Amino acid sequence: MDLKGIYPMTSFFSQPNCDRCGAFLTSRIMSRFNTDCLCPECEEEERMHPDYAKAEAAEITAVRRGDYNFPGIGWPDKDGRVS
């Protein structure tokens, strides 16, 4: 395993603020779109995104093929779309 794969998880459990809005994290959730560490508000915003199902499906496909370091399809921003 290379360090690039380990780093996001290390940061995920220790960082104090949300990667997306910067809010102090009282609980943390990993983004489905990328490796961002999200607060509950940003996670909720992701769930409302029209490409959420696509991001979730891509992650499941990656894990099925044994890719546990799948970086996600990328967060297109709340008003953007995944191409």
Ligand SMILES: [Zn+2]
């Ligand atoms: Zn946030």
